[in-house]
Amino acid sequence: MLARIWKMTELRNSLLAILGALTIFRLAAHITIPGIDQTDLTGLLAGNQFLGLLNVFSGGTLANLSVVALGVAPYITASIIVQLLGMIFPSVEEMQKEEQGRQKLNRWTRFAVVPLALVQGYGVLTLITQGGVSIDLVGLEIVAALIAMTAGTMFLMWIGELITERGVGNGISILILAGIIAGFPTFVQQTLATYTRNDLFDIILFIALTIVTIVSVVIVNEGQRNIAIKYARGGAGMQSSSVLPVRVSMGGMIPIIFSISVMIFPPLIAQYFLDARSEFLQNTARWVIELFGNSAFYAILYFALVFGFTFFYAGVIFKPEQIAENLQKQGGFIPGIRPGTQTATYLEWVKNRILLVGAGFLGAIAVLPLVVQEVTGSQSLLVGGASILIIVAVVIDIVKQVEAQVTMREYDKS
Secondary structure (H helix, E strand, O other), rough: HHHHHHOOOHHHHHHHHHHHHHHHHHHHHEEEOOEEOHHHHHHHOOOOOOOHHHHHOOOHHHHEEEOOOOOHOOOOHHHHHHHHHHHOHHHHHHHHHHHHHHHHHHHHHHHHHHHHHHHHHHHHHHHHHOOOOOEEOHHHEEEEEEHHHHHHHHHHHHHHHHHHHOOOOHHHHHHHHHHHHHHHHHHHHHHHOOOHHHHHHHHHHHHHHHHHHHHHHHHHHOOOEEEEEEOOOOOOOOOOEEEEEHHHEOOHHHHHHHHHHHHHHHHHHHHHHHOOOOOOHHHHHHHHOOOOOOOEEEEEHHHHHHHHHHHHHHHHHHOOHHHHHHHHHHHHOOOOOOOHHHHHHHHHHHHHHHHHHHHHHHHHHHHHHHHHHHHHHHHOOOOOOHHHHHHHHHHHHHHHHHHHHHHHHHHHHO
């Protein structure tokens, strides 16, 4: 397979360009903001659930508070907001269906990234300071740091779009994947440096869970329900057959990413009100931060968000009414189901039943490391589920798109 890819000049150049873009991303991840005590920051990330997730979500760039420390989190948050607007306002939903409208919405998303990055950047600096990390920034230095972090996010967004244009995967997902993989050697090094015989069970458990998670994700990600479709062709009695695939995991790792993005915000916003003049606001802010620091609440909310976002994203990309309408226009029908409204109702019923399995699986994978952490007390298992899920889903997507590119080019030659 690799030999075939290397012989295709255009595909080879695309992969080399992506590799170059990821190299630039990792170089930028080591350009740190001055005035930060790195030792204290490493210890804070290891013991804080919220910052640990944010570090994974940023592609590991928060570990040294680089200029790209926010990663693509503001961009994904802006994308969620635009998607929600489409569900609330019919005019925005119509824009999502047209190419020109989608381009306009993409511009809105880019514009929204800037204020979101500024707010999130200030919140992260505040949270890190309150976590005991020494930050030697005052006045205009803080403004300069926020501008640098916002520019870093815009830079990553641009790199992600360039990668997407190459047609071998989603650029934003590939950036997150690159950050997770880049942090793996450090994780292994720290594990070996602190290894004792008492940690043997935790390490074996981690390896076993990793293998089970990878196998489970591959099985669920590839699982689908094929709905038989018949088409009336030519004269009376002549028909052709096809299938409509309904995937168990329609959103892949997107619900996980959406959930992390949403969970970042409440404790982040609460930081702004810890020094408020109103005692009520101060108490509320402390309560929110303590609530999100509670492992049980955190796990339940995480599961609920992943479960809910699975259905939400499926509703965005799989529209039974539209599919039923297209089938009717093409002369297609599901055997035993009347075209039109009954077909849409049947497709909605099938989708919801399948999504119950997919959403439950994603939620379980997301919170499994939190549950294991409570049992073993191992910090290293905290973000393993989300990381493995993202890695497997992105790698599968890349392999499929590369195979499609190879097949298409070989077909063109023949």
